[in-house]
Amino acid sequence: MPMPLFLKNLLLALLLLAGVLLGLLVAGSALALWAFGEAMCGNEVMAEYPSPGNQHRVVVFQRDCGATTGFSTQASLLDADEALGNEGGNLFVSDTNHGAAPAVSVVWMGERALVLRHHAAARVFKSVPKRDGVRISYEADAGFSGPGEAPERRP
Known part of the structure; x- marks a missing residue:
């Protein structure tokens, strides 16, 4: 005996509703994981380098995103009065290669x-x-061990 039309429509509507709810659950979970992951990260400023005219500054910082990831050394170019947010570097991102490369x-x-x-x-x-x-230019130097070794500012 064939299924009545209203039952077919009801079943179709229930399946559609279940699909929409499942999609919302997956999207909400992904958003929550992303937001939670960013909240776990923190930046610790290591050094700041103002530009000669004090219009900009470069902030070098260590970023830590919890126990499952290592520390990374990062740098951001900011306006002189701009605060460093809780986000990754906009210029430079590196890790220390298990302690072999300590600073920038x-x-x-x-x-x-x-x-x-x-x-x-x-x-x-x-x-x-x-x-x-x-x-921005980058210099990789095998003998470099820290900011104290930086050459003097040149014009």
Whole structure:
């Protein structure tokens, strides 16, 4: 005996509703995991390097996103009065390669150019060549061990 039309329509509506609810559950779970993951991260400022004209500054910081990930060294180019948010670096992201590459330093070459120096053993995941009109070059140096070794600021 064939199923009455109203039962077919009811079954179809219930299946559609179940699909929509499942989709909302999956999307909500993904959003919650993303938000929770960002909330677990924190930035600890290691050094700040103001530009010669004090229009910008580069903030070098250590980012920690919990026990399942290692620390990373990152850098962001910010306006002089802009706060560092709880997000990843907009210029440079590296990890220390299990402690082999400890630090980075910044040398401004003028208001619109800078050099970011890091240990050659650092695993670099992001190195942006230009941001907000500032050119960034990168130097990897196997003998580099910290910001105290940075060359003097050049005009």
